[in-house]
Amino acid sequence: MDLKRIKLIVIDVDGTMTDGGIYYDEHGNELKKFNTKDAAGYFVAHKAGIKLMVLTGRECAATTRRMQEMCFDYIYQEVKSKEKFLGEFMREHGLTKDEVAYIGDDLNDYEPMKLTGFIGCPSDAEEEIIGIADYVSIRKGGYGAVRDVIAYIMKQRGEWNTSVMDVYSIGV
Numbered sequence: 001m002d003l004k005r006i007k008l009i010v011i012d013v014d015g016t017m018t019d020g021g022i023y024y025d026e027h028g029n030e031l032k033k034f035n036t037k038d039a040a041g042y043f044v045a046h047k048a049g050i051k052l053m054v055l056t057g058r059e060c061a062a063t064t065r066r067m068q069e070m071c072f073d074y075i076y077q078e079v080k081s082k083e084k085f086l087g088e089f090m091r092e093h094g095l096t097k098d099e100v101a102y103i104g105d106d107l108n109d110y111e112p113m114k115l116t117g118f119i120g121c122p123s124d125a126e127e128e129i130i131g132i133a134d135y136v137s138i139r140k141g142g143y144g145a146v147r148d149v150i151a152y153i154m155k156q157r158g159e160w161n162t163s164v165m166d167v168y169s170i171g172v
Contacts, residue, residue: 001117001134002098003101003118003153003156003157004157005096005098005099005117006050006098006099006100006101006117006153006157007050007051007095007099007100008050008051008053008100008101009045009050009051009053009100009101009150009153010053010086010100010102010103010112011052011053011054011055011103011104011146012054012103012105012106012109013032013054013056013058013060013063014032014056014058015105015106015122015124015125015141015142016104016105016109016121016122016141016145016146017035017038017054017141017142018032018033018034018035018142019140019141019142019143020141021142022058029061030060030062031062032060032063032066033142034062034142035142035143035144035146035147037144037147038146038147039070039147040147040164040167041146041148041150041151042070042071042072042146042150043070043167044150044151044154044159044160044163044164044167045154045163046071047163047166048154048157048159048163051074052070052072052073053072053074053076053089054067054072054076055076055079055082055085055112056077057077057078057079057080057082057108058077059078060077063075063077074089082109082111082112083111083112083115085112086115086116087115090115096117097117098117099117100115100116100117100118101116101117101119101120101153102115102116102118102119102120103119103120103121103146103149103150104121104129105121105122105125105126105129105141106126106129107126107128107129109129110129113129113132114132118134118135118153119133119134119135120133120134120135120136120149120153121133121135121136121137121149122136122137122139122140122141122142122143122145123136123138123139123145124140124141125141135149135152137149137152
């Protein structure tokens with residue numbers, strides 16, 4: 001697949017952006033730990049004109065806050081059927097399979113992943129996901145796996161170095 005065709009990267013949260021743990025404070029608020037290293041991937045993808053979507057089955061204020069800070073184009077939470085939702089989204093936005101990438105880690109990502117042209121996952125993703133992935137990160141979910149997958153995509157497109165220079169004013 002020509003990764004230069006990718007216009008949208010869909011990313012799962014729990015187990016992909018996070019380590020999969022769910023934490024509650026004494027007031028019952030759900031807390032999540034996001035890895036700041038993933039931010040470089042988000043910024044570089046955006047600089048190259050790729051839109052970013054969070055697609056998750058859980059609703060969490062921490063997810064909303066972090067994705068807004070990261071300037072995600074689309075934030076969809078509490079989605080019960082990711083496959084149905086993503087299929088409808090792609091039709092409504094005129095996106096073809098080859099224009100969408102998906103990064104996820106578990107069985108609820110399996111069917112929607114098959115709608116996309118590129119599949120990436122953390123190293124600790126479930127075996128069914130690893131079995132269909134185009135790229136398996138060297139990093140675990142919540143430990144920079146998303147950045148690693150995005151960097152892989154961007155390097156294959158030949159855009160990593162230029163985008164890093166544009167975002168951070170450094171040569172790599």
